[in-house]
Amino acid sequence: MSNAQAMPQLDTEGGQAVAPCCPPLTERPFTAEEAETAARMFKALGDPIRLRLFSAVASHQDGEACVCDISDVGVSQPTVSHHLKKLKEAGLLTSERRGTWVYYRVAPSVLAAMSQLLTATPAA
Amino acid sequence: MSNAQAMPQLDTEGGQAVAPCCPPLTERPFTAEEAETAARMFKALGDPIRLRLFSAVASHQDGEACVCDISDVGVSQPTVSHHLKKLKEAGLLTSERRGTWVYYRVAPSVLAAMSQLLTATPAA
Numbered sequence: 205m206s207n208a209q210a211m212p213q214l215d216t217e218g219g220q221a222v223a224p225c226c227p228p229l230t231e232r233p234f235t236a237e238e239a240e241t242a243a244r245m246f247k248a249l250g251d252p253i254r255l256r257l258f259s260a261v262a263s264h265q266d267g268e269a270c271v272c273d274i275s276d277v278g279v280s281q282p283t284v285s286h287h288l289k290k291l292k293e294a295g296l297l298t299s300e301r302r303g304t305w306v307y308y309r310v311a312p313s314v315l316a317a318m319s320q321l322l323t324a325t326p327a328a
Numbered sequence: 329m330s331n332a333q334a335m336p337q338l339d340t341e342g343g344q345a346v347a348p349c350c351p352p353l354t355e356r357p358f359t360a361e362e363a364e365t366a367a368r369m370f371k372a373l374g375d376p377i378r379l380r381l382f383s384a385v386a387s388h389q390d391g392e393a394c395v396c397d398i399s400d401v402g403v404s405q406p407t408v409s410h411h412l413k414k415l416k417e418a419g420l421l422t423s424e425r426r427g428t429w430v431y432y433r434v435a436p437s438v439l440a441a442m443s444q445l446l447t448a449t450p451a452a
Binding site (some may be wrong): 226229230231234235236239240242243244246247248249250252253254256258259262263266267272274277278280286310315318319322324 | 337352353354355356357358360361364366367368369370371372373374375376377378379382383386387398401402412434439442443445446
């Protein structure tokens with residue numbers, strides 16, 4: 205994944221779609237709908253194990269990893285699979301089965317969309 | 329708050345300190361300790377009401393707001409206060425009492441630290 209900061213776009217596969225939902229947090233108060241969408245992403249990363257797995261996938265070679273690559277976070281492989289599924293349901297990861305393994309990668313729009321949320325705008 | 333993207337620094341007042349904890353998520357797998365710190369921030373924003381309140385504070389005039397300014401998110405004022413306290417405990421907001429009201433503002437390091445987490449690094 206060479207350009208995750210390119211224009212956000214919908215590109216999930218299987219999981220719920222994550223639209224580039226919201227303006228920067230500092231621009232104006234979020235609407236209820238914007239907050240629902242963005243909170244789902246933040247919540248998915250609000251667990252240390254999930255965050256380590258997400259980071260492991262995001263930083264793995266070619267931005268892609270299977271369970272077999274990232275099982276060193278101190279929990280069982282079924283637990284790893286459970287958390288990866290949660291990340292996928294939140295739209296943060298996409299997955300593709302190839303042979304025995306399911307490979308995960310960060311949904312292309314996600315880092316850009318979340319980063320945009322946290323961009324500071326000029327003081328109100 | 330005119331330059332939240334300046335170098336992250338510890339500058340909380342009252343709440344737990346949030347150090348600029350971690351490299352970008354795409355750089356290398358997070359350690360357990362990094363994940364604990366970063367997950368706490370994400371989790372605090374993983375609730376729609378808290379996210380709306382955080383956005384309301386961050387986007388309010390002069391980057392500062394009291395409960396009296398931001399009570400239009402459809403929950404009671406005690407609930408607003410409860411969530412603001414949670415955001416403060418997570419190190420995302422600082423607070424200062426002035427007269428009758430407690431004023432909240434976004435901890436200066438927070439947006440920079442979280443934004444840094446989500447910065448894409450060149451493909452691994």
